Amino acid sequence: MGLESFAAPPRAAGARVTSVDWRPPAEGDSELALKLARLTAHPLTEAANAEALRRILDVTPLWTDVVTAREALPVLAGPEKVLLHAGPPLAWEQMCGPMRAAVVGAVLLEGWAETPTAAEQLAASGAIAFAPCHDHDAVGPMAGIISPSMPLLVVEDAVSGRRAYSNLNEGGGRCLRYGALGEDVMDRLRWMGERLAPSLRAALRSLPEPVDLRAVTAQALQMGDECHSRNTAASALLLRALAPALARQEPLGGHEALDFLQENTYWFLNFSMAAAKLATSAGHGVAHSTVVTTFARNGVDVGIRVSGGGDTWHRAPAADVEGLYFPGYGPQDANPDIGDSAITEVYGLGGFALAAAPAIVGFVGGTPERALATSRRMAQITVGRHRELRLPGLDFEGSPVGIDLRAVADTGVEPVITTGIAHREPGIGQIGAGLTRAPMGCFTRALRAFPEPPAAEPPPR
16 A cells, blocks of 8 residues: 555565555645544434435426526626636635636627726726626536526426536537637527527427426436536537427527537537536535535636535636547646536536446547446445446445535545547637546535534444
């Protein structure tokens, strides 16, 4: 146990050696390790984690509507200029290149400025307020910018009526979420607001009942998706459910919507994110629970929030992404990890469900064996498994869900995320895809700040 090189001499001498990947708990901080031990042994923590997991799994996310952001989110309904973004809070001066470009595009879309230069000047002047999507029951992929006129999908819990929101997916290629800018990007955004959203709204409202997103996700996992970076099956299933109703919306642009959606294999991502946000939010706020309920990146920082730790963000520098690049690009061009889409991992999808998606490993780098091993490894740092979301590659075990702050700090196993890669410079867009990890610093900071439960009563003699 120790450095791999320790095994070399006895192995060379013919001994049978097994190397154990072990690290000191809490990164070797003895004071923090003692706190970890107290939390691990405390019965209140176990009971709280069971309750948080129950709340998460009991959510049935239904797609119920499509509305404009100003209709859904009070923060965007007033006269002030406000934009929501991915990840923990940050100011314009701190933003990375792709997020700045997405802000510029949103400012142009809203008509707050006439040119990109004027949009940048407006953002730098302090006239625009910025806030995390997560603070307003919303999520957005990559830069995650949501502006008042953008259409949002509405996802509602069948039992509680609680809601979560996400913007609509632009598809592949040059997209605002990746920081691409240009008339092609702006034309698509305008079309989505003026033609796509009304046809989706009308089609959805004409269905006999809302679309059960958990059922779609469960089926897609059996068809090779992990519902973060690969949504091919889920997008097709959702389109099949909606296509007849969309075809009847010809005056609103139903045929245009069908053409767009049949080519957009990323379409389900935003639904997956909103459903995951709805479920994990239900598990937030359970006193003494060490279950992680938020994980998000803004291209500069990564932040997590913990169920029993209040609404405080615990941050670390955004990690690099290990993956495959489009021709002409490489690691030197890549922006650090960015986006709210890792909420799917918090819900047990993405990297945690990688065993369900052998087709994706060639795109993000790796092998089917690595995919299986990744899902098994993620089960070491979670408090339970899904009842409905099962992984065929692991004999239909439930996907691991409920990242446990204690387990991450104890084992040193960092959560794995499947993700896209944006160019670090504004205006260019996606340049690849791959795997990354949630930095350990988020978890040690969260552990240090976590309120300890009262001392447990000693057992009776």
